[in-house]
Amino acid sequence: MADKKTVWYGVNLASERLGAKAIYATDDFFAAKERVIADHDAVFVEEKYDVNGKWMDGWESRRKREEGIDFCIIKLGISGRINTIDIDTRHFTGNYPPAAMLEACFTKEEINKDTEWVDLTGNIALAGDQQHIISIDNNDIFTHVRLTIYPDGGVARLRIYGEPEVDWTSITGEKELDLIAVENGGRALACNDSHFGSIHNLILPDDSRNMGDGWETRRRREPGNDWVIIALGHVGKVNSIVVDTTFFKGNFPAGVSIQAANIENLPDDTLAAQSIYWKELLPQQPLNADNKKEFSKELTDIGAITHIRMNIFPDGGIARLRLFGKPVI
Numbered sequence: 001m002a003d004k005k006t007v008w009y010g011v012n013l014a015s016e017r018l019g020a021k022a023i024y025a026t027d028d029f030f031a032a033k034e035r036v037i038a039d040h041d042a043v044f045v046e047e048k049y050d051v052n053g054k055w056m057d058g059w060e061s062r063r064k065r066e067e068g069i070d071f072c073i074i075k076l077g078i079s080g081r082i083n084t085i086d087i088d089t090r091h092f093t094g095n096y097p098p099a100a101m102l103e104a105c106f107t108k109e110e111i112n113k114d115t116e117w118v119d120l121t122g123n124i125a126l127a128g129d130q131q132h133i134i135s136i137d138n139n140d141i142f143t144h145v146r147l148t149i150y151p152d153g154g155v156a157r158l159r160i161y162g163e164p165e166v167d168w169t170s171i172t173g174e175k176e177l178d179l180i181a182v183e184n185g186g187r188a189l190a191c192n193d194s195h196f197g198s199i200h201n202l203i204l205p206d207d208s209r210n211m212g213d214g215w216e217t218r219r220r221r222e223p224g225n226d227w228v229i230i231a232l233g234h235v236g237k238v239n240s241i242v243v244d245t246t247f248f249k250g251n252f253p254a255g256v257s258i259q260a261a262n263i264e265n266l267p268d269d270t271l272a273a274q275s276i277y278w279k280e281l282l283p284q285q286p287l288n289a290d291n292k293k294e295f296s297k298e299l300t301d302i303g304a305i306t307h308i309r310m311n312i313f314p315d316g317g318i319a320r321l322r323l324f325g326k327p328v329i
Helices: 033-035 199-203 267-275
Strands: 022-023 068-086 097-103 131-135 139-151 157-164 187-191 226-244 255-261 279-286 292-295 305-313 320-327
Touching: 022 033, 033 068, 033 157, 068 097, 131 305, 139 157, 187 267, 187 305, 199 226, 199 320, 226 255, 226 267, 226 279, 267 305, 279 292, 279 305
Parallel strands: none
Antiparallel strands: 022 068, 068 131, 068 139, 068 157, 097 139, 187 226, 226 292, 226 305, 226 320, 255 279, 255 305
16 A cells, blocks of 8 residues: 555544534435535445436436526534535546535525525536545634535535634633534644644544554554644643543454643644644553553643644554643633
């Protein structure tokens, strides 16, 4: 399995796993609207057909025989600011739309004919069987998006990347929360290796589904250890940590430690070198296979933090990482 470079644009606010839903489509005769937000990449199955024709992994409307357009409305799993979108037509060759437009809105009500939509892209020319990455210049917070295609056809996937919006001033009381969870604004920033599994899986909201649903490094053949850097959604005080090695049996790390810091206004790409010298929040601890291990008494009191560096010894896989505590408002 070769290393592959993955560009990280932000949290996919339209992720099924984060609760996004395709709530309406003018037409999804050939392929159900729900497929357009599936988290896995679209696939093509050569001999697969259903009662309406060729099965396609995406959203596909029937061929129009009169004037008109089709559109699909997505309720975002997490409201937030959108910075990048991906309109993906992979596997749609003779049946992709020649153009599309993305609009968005913010509403706590049901979508209706009076809903006001903001045009984020204007009309975009599309090509078949490829991803269309478009930067969005808008700092507003949105809850829904509407993808319009001209005039009909199929889109494999729609990704809406951005920053989740969390109203931290409304979070009060004694209840603790996961300060690095993606739904709370956590961001996995960097690592030294992610050969078998993405660092972004570490902070997903649900339990891992299989061994490929966590962060896993290659087998280390030289001295040293592997590491990952994660930003908290908000500066906070950590009271307990859960390191989850579910599904990692013959490839779990022998040990783990976590360093942390409280830093502001530093570019993400400068943190790796500095993180070597961050204070120790969790001294090195042993791990077990296929297990969720909680640490609280073992933590060092270093005050409020904004970033962590998790070190694994020497290599292996972690399914999820949870940092429970309270934001410092």
